[in-house]
Amino acid sequence: MKDLAGKHIVLGLSGGIACYKAAELCRALIKAGATVQVVMTEAAGQFITPVTMQALSGRPVFTSQWDARTAGGADNNMPHINLSREADAIVVAPASADFMAKLLHGRADDLLSLMCLARPLESVPLVLAPAMNREMWSHPATQRNVEQLRADGATVLDVGVGDQACGESGDGRMLEPDELLYELTRFFTPKVLAGHHVLVSAGPTFEAIDPVRGLTNLSSGKMGFAIARAAHEAGAQVTLVAGPVALPTPRGVGRINVKSALNMQKTLNVLAQTCSVFVSAAAVADWRPASEATQKIKKDGSGDVPTLSFIENPDILAGIAASARAQSGALYCVGFAAESHDLVQHAQTKRVRKGVPLLVGNIGPDTFGQDDNALLLVDEQGTTELPRASKLVLARQLVQEIARRVPRTAA
Numbered sequence: 442m443k444d445l446a447g448k449h450i451v452l453g454l455s456g457g458i459a460c461y462k463a464a465e466l467c468r469a470l471i472k473a474g475a476t477v478q479v480v481m482t483e484a485a486g487q488f489i490t491p492v493t494m495q496a497l498s499g500r501p502v503f504t505s506q507w508d509a510r511t512a513g514g515a516d517n518n519m520p521h522i523n524l525s526r527e528a529d530a531i532v533v534a535p536a537s538a539d540f541m542a543k544l545l546h547g548r549a550d551d552l553l554s555l556m557c558l559a560r561p562l563e564s565v566p567l568v569l570a571p572a573m574n575r576e577m578w579s580h581p582a583t584q585r586n587v588e589q590l591r592a593d594g595a596t597v598l599d600v601g602v603g604d605q606a607c608g609e610s611g612d613g614r615m616l617e618p619d620e621l622l623y624e625l626t627r628f629f630t631p632k633v634l635a636g637h638h639v640l641v642s643a644g645p646t647f648e649a650i651d652p653v654r655g656l657t658n659l660s661s662g663k664m665g666f667a668i669a670r671a672a673h674e675a676g677a678q679v680t681l682v683a684g685p686v687a688l689p690t691p692r693g694v695g696r697i698n699v700k701s702a703l704n705m706q707k708t709l710n711v712l713a714q715t716c717s718v719f720v721s722a723a724a725v726a727d728w729r730p731a732s733e734a735t736q737k738i739k740k741d742g743s744g745d746v747p748t749l750s751f752i753e754n755p756d757i758l759a760g761i762a763a764s765a766r767a768q769s770g771a772l773y774c775v776g777f778a779a780e781s782h783d784l785v786q787h788a789q790t791k792r793v794r795k796g797v798p799l800l801v802g803n804i805g806p807d808t809f810g811q812d813d814n815a816l817l818l819v820d821e822q823g824t825t826e827l828p829r830a831s832k833l834v835l836a837r838q839l840v841q842e843i844a845r846r847v848p849r850t851a852a
């Protein structure tokens with residue numbers, strides 16, 4: 442998926458061992474559809490060569506403010522102006538402690554710092570991905586600089602935690618290339634859900650029969666996880682309540698794992714008291730065994746089979762949709778319906794039965810476990826089709842649709 446199609450990124454490298462990750466980041470940006478112009482400081486050249494970065498970006502690398510080559514289509518020997526004017530963002534990764542200190546003071550004695558200073562503040566955002574030893578990162582001077590750089594309009598990304606090249610362990614590693622790619626995709630996403638707290642349920646539930654057996658279903662959780670990611674990209678605080686699935690947690694999303702429908706209900710009911718949007722994408726089991734055996738049910742060789750009896754699980758969504766917060770409009774509820782036929786009719790009936798303003802219908806066998814899907818949105822006004830696409834693309838469209846229906850908050 443070309444999340445950064447049409448974006449032109451000036452990728453700046455200052456000196457640090459994390460330069461090796463910048464090579465992969467450059468590749469990832471290009472794969473995501475961006476064009477990339479690399480600018481390196483002299484110190485960065487101690488860690489990785491311009492040849493590598495040129496090969497990966499497909500463009501000559503600039504390292505000096507005295508470089509007279511044509512830059513940004515202009516021949517005026519001003520690469521610091523020309524390269525920055527055509528950028529959708531300048532991304533400095535790695536941003537060393539020294540480089541950030543320099544930016545803070547508006548110093549400009551090499552091409553990269555000169556370009557950062559000369560960029561039009563309104564139209565060319567600056568994103569910094571710090572990378573340094575943990576003591577350097579936690580030093581009051583660095584922390585002060587980070588704060589001031591943010592106040593000056595730069596976006597300073599978080600650092601990672603873990604083993605460092607120096608042999609120490611702690612905060613200060615540069616984020617991994619896939620994390621940086623996510624942060625940049627998020628950076629360019631309009632924050633239509635800023636100020637909202639979005640609660641998403643996802644995946645199947647597991648209804649225990651005994652300590653080793655249970656009933657579940659084929660929901661993969663992919664749609665709910667994609668919605669959680671899309672809501673976070675759109676600026677929301679997101680909590681994901683997930684049934685048993687092995688999917689990685691989307692970056693920036695809080696996750697609570699649950700097993701049974703009753704577990705899920707308890708968790709969601711608490712969170713529904715404070716969130717502003719609830720998207721119920723979980724495939725909650727309709728029934729659970731009437732009782733859970735405390736010990737494994739043994740086969741006794743007689744050929745007799747155990748008899749299971751069931752009781753109905755509570756309808757979590759309908760319960761939350763009937764709550765005072767949802768009824769007053771403080772909580773906007775979105776339901777899902779997986780049907781096998783007559784989608785429009787079933788989805789419309791289900792929306793009314795569940796008491797939700799928006800219901801998202803899909804064909805169950807076409808979506809369970811798949812990476813793509815097609816959705817039918819049903820609300821009071823009628824239906825809207827979201828044609829077949831990847832679940833992430835659909836999740837982003839659904840987030841837009843939700844944002845159109847909830848109040849904009851100042852955040």
Ligand code: C5P
Pocket residue numbers: 642702721722723724725726727754755756757758759775776777778779791795
């Ligand atoms: O009734 P049905 O299972 O088709 O409804 C699907 C919608 O209701 C989904 O949004 C699902 O998360 C929710 N649901 C629920 N509790 C149940 C069953 C379904 O919240 N027990």
